[in-house]
Amino acid sequence: MRPTKSKLLGILAATFVGQMALQVGAIQDFWKKNYWSGQGFAESLSPDQTLLQLFGFREFLAGILWVRADSFFDEGNYDAVLPIIRLCTILDPKQIDIYATGMWHIAYNFTDEEQRSDRRYIPSALALGKEGSRQNPNTYELFFETGWIWYHKIDDDYHQSIKWFRQAQEREDMLPARRNLLANAFQRNNQVREGLEHYWKLYAETAADYEKQKDIYQLFQQKETLEQNLDTMIVRMVQRGWLAQERGDASQTVYDTTEPFDVGFTARVIVDEPKVIRVQGTWNVLPVGTRIRIIVRDADNPNFTLAAMDWDGQNEVVLDPERDATYLQDQGFVKNRRFNKRIDMSKDPTMYPFSRKSENFLVEFYYNPRSASLHVQDKFGWNGEGMTDKAFLRTDVRKDYEWVPGEKNGKYTDGWKLQERQTPPARIVYTSLKLSRDQILRKGDWIDKTPIVQTSNFDASRFSVTTEDIIDVPTLRSSAPRPGANPEKEQEAIQGAPGTTPR
Amino acid sequence: MRPIMAIATTTVGEAIRRRVLLIILFIGVLLLSIIPSLSVLTARSEQSTMISTMYAVLRGTSALIAIILTIYMIPNEIERRTIYTILSKPVMRWQFLVGKFMGAVLALGLMIVLMSSVMVLLFYIFQQPSPERLLEVARQPFFYFLEMMLLAAVCIFFSTFTTPLVNFFLSIGIWGVGTVLSPLYSSIASNSGASPIMQSVAKFVTGAMPAFSNYDVKNPIINPGQVIENEQKYFIYIVLYAILYSAGLLVAGMVIFDKREV
Amino acid sequence: MAAAIETRKLTKTYKSRLHGLINVVQDLDLTVEEGEIFGFLGPNGAGKTTTIKMLLGIIYPTGGEGFVLGKEIGDMDVHRIISYLPERPYYYEHMTGLEILRFYGALFGIKDEALFNQLLERVNLAADKSKTISQFSKGMQQRIGLAQSLLNDPKLLFLDEPTGGLDPIAHIEIRDLILNFRDEGRTVFISSHELSEVERICDRVAIINKGIIVRQGKLDDLLSGGRIEIIADDVSKEIADQVKGTTDATVSFHDGRLIVDMSDEQDPNSVVDSIRSTKGRIISLTPRRKRLEDLFIETVRDDDASKKKPAAVAAEVGGAQ
Incomplete structure (x- = not known):
């Protein structure tokens, strides 16, 4: 039963077409969507590093580079850190730490003599946050960190931090203590009612959790904090005449804010x-x-x-x-x-x-x-x-x-x-x-x-x-005189x- | 079928006694076992780095074994004239080729199982993961096995008409390209600047070349929490792909080998 | 009786970049009868192994046709009833003799352990059956080779230089085994350049030189036409030169001893007379059958002289195989 050549060539053609259909039709895009670890190739890798990453040591390499970045950081050689941060995120876009530290570093640590940071870098820090959160959509951290830069560093346009904090909130691993911040961001964006409602929501959840697990002291603490926050906020809403304004009878009483x-x-x-x-x-x-x-x-x-x-x-x-x-x-x-x-x-x-x-x-x-x-x-x-x-x-x-x-x-x-x-x-x-x-x-x-x-x-x-x-x-700054x-x-x-x- | 199995089992017996392969295997295991101590490199992602680096060692070692094992398979038989005694028996050439391939695949399977066991054991000792996690980590090596089967088919195909040295570089090259094929395609496909011609060329090339990168499914294992829908279907596809592509290569090898003077 | 092997104008041509087309085997007409031991003789690189490989279907002829046991060459059915022992074969070194037999047996679908043990006994390896091939001597390797070639109870055996590189005792063992094959009714096709061996066991021979059969026939016929050997002492140099000059014979002279090897068609009396005329002492006068070695050398030398092919061909052919 020697297979004839034409039969073999027929099988060959069939398998080729079959594999190609599978690859192009079903595998390629699925792989890209689910298993691609992000970027293509980093151009700035040295040959040995390229080889390493080619053989799949991306994460390992990113680890090594990150350690090096850390030492540059300790030496205060900030400029050297920047490309390494980028390289690490390209190599291993799942390293949340690198994104988080990198963003913070870019947004805060390029400073002048008077410790004023170079704000021209902030868009880069935010872009890193956007990329990091795209790469790591299942964890809250980079959403939170990006929101934090809006909230704390830019300290303006609070609708942006609200969006990022809300996205962070959707992730299950969000730390309970960090959830409060969204209420603050709401207040800063003059969305006072939403801020209050957020506090109430957190309070209801925490109280319910506490009812279930009374032996967890942390839950008790959280509940207490939220109670206090709610308390203060409501007092403020009264004193600042916000509630009266909403009711439409602000003119009947004198509030702290009445006379501009x-x-x-x-x-x-x-x-x-x-x-x-x-x-x-x-x-x-x-x-x-x-x-x-x-x-x-x-x-x-x-x-x-x-x-x-x-x-x-x-x-x-x-x-x-x-x-x-x-x-x-x-x-x-x-x-x-x-x-x-x-x-x-x-x-x-x-x-x-x-x-x-x-x-x-x-x-x-x-x-x-x-x-x-x-x-x-x-x-x-x-x-x-x-x-x-x-x-x-x-x-x-x-x-x-x-x-x-x-x-x-x-x-x-x-x-x-x-x-x-x-x-x-x-x-x-x-x-x-x-x-x-x-x-x-x-x-x-x-x-x-x-x-x-x-x-x-x-x-x-x-x-x-x-x-x-x-x-x-x-x-x-320290009170000791600086050199010069x-x-x-x-x-x-x-x-x-x-x-x-x-x- | 019987001659194929006889050739395959003999090939396994020979493969697991080849000193070069055993040395590579030993180095692989050695590398695996020093990885846990390197994991200090990243404080929080220790587990990710550890797993991914172990995977990389496993993959690299397996590929090297796959290539070295298969490139000499047929040339050695010819050189030692064992092929004459075999082909003078009622054994068709394609049976010989398939037997050799299956032997290579079995031997590779054995070696990958060995290395994976060491890897899983180390992972268990150093990370004490849950049984589910352990099972998840043990999943990737199976796909590397499929990848190596495909690579073995590539090498066997080349060995029907090239010398081992040429074959070595060809196979390494094809594997190298194949492992970055999907990333490359993904880069081009997601690059809005690439022209449509460029995109379809990329699509064709990635469709024609053996896409070893298909078997790199470690991402969700290294970075848990990612939800992948219809993953089972994908797994079936890539198993099918490996079988189809290897079969194609074997058939092409048969066509060439059948006419070859040995 | 039907022919076990028959070829008509079987040809194998290789293309060489250096020398153009090279006929390794050319217009080979060969007939091997069933049940005989056939010697296929020729110098190294004459095309012996190429011929065998063609007959086995391992390589493909470029011209002519051939039949093995009545079927066209390359027919897989024939492979069930023939076997082949290549020149200096190697077996998987990690295997024992028994495992080798099991492996080759599996290629036929044979799982008969009793047969395996019986074959090991037959080739005198029963005591060494747990040794691996790497511990085997050359003779043992050749014997396990013979054992594996008997697995399928073949009607036709191809033995390529079966005694090559073996010590004298191993020679005798192998020779006896081969003679047994004939007694069992098998056809044996031996390719060799060890002529004394072939002469002892073959029924018929063919001599191939540079791809072409130059002699073929029954050994008895080929070697018939006897010779006479005359040995004498105390012969003078002049007489020796005189004998050399008058007879068409091989003459050797050293220290007064003269050895003359001449055809029996010539008259030995004139040589004897010459020796005796100067008080030379005749020690022996022996009528002798022609040796295969002589036939072979004679044939090949004549053939070479008539063709004057480039010497490179032999090397080239050797490389091509």
């Missing part, structure tokens, strides 16, 4: 030295704790907008930010109803290039009561209804948004849609002062002249120096250097 308080904002910018500015201003609120957000940025960069940039602009991770863009964010602490801050951008030319790309730069002042501390909010309300400013209160700086969840795709919600909310707009104190490139670099006409720009209502007399005006700005630090100069920075006019 005029903060009397004024500001001035003095360019002391090239790239060194002094920012001064008034803020008629006595309690300590108000921080005015100060931004120095290119005036015409299309990626920048009012006191913000397009944080959400990256969908694919790009670890190389726009290097010739300038974007600084700092804050002025209000004490004695004034703020006075010296901002030195001269020592970090890579972070603050003040490149030729821009002719003008803006110094922006931004105060959003939604981000304010609770005791300030007790007067101003969740949305700043208890705050006003004759000159600079604006309601067009931030629009109110909300992410509306779409259908459930399997276990998790999909198809989120961004929607504008029809609610009272955020009441924000905002203004900007323009400086030309020559002014900020003290070039051309400005070599010996000190450029000063100020709001028209600025009252210089309120900045006469008295001893009681010396404020010790609390920082987290000049205490006298720093003292001047707070009080104003001699020779600058007018005083």
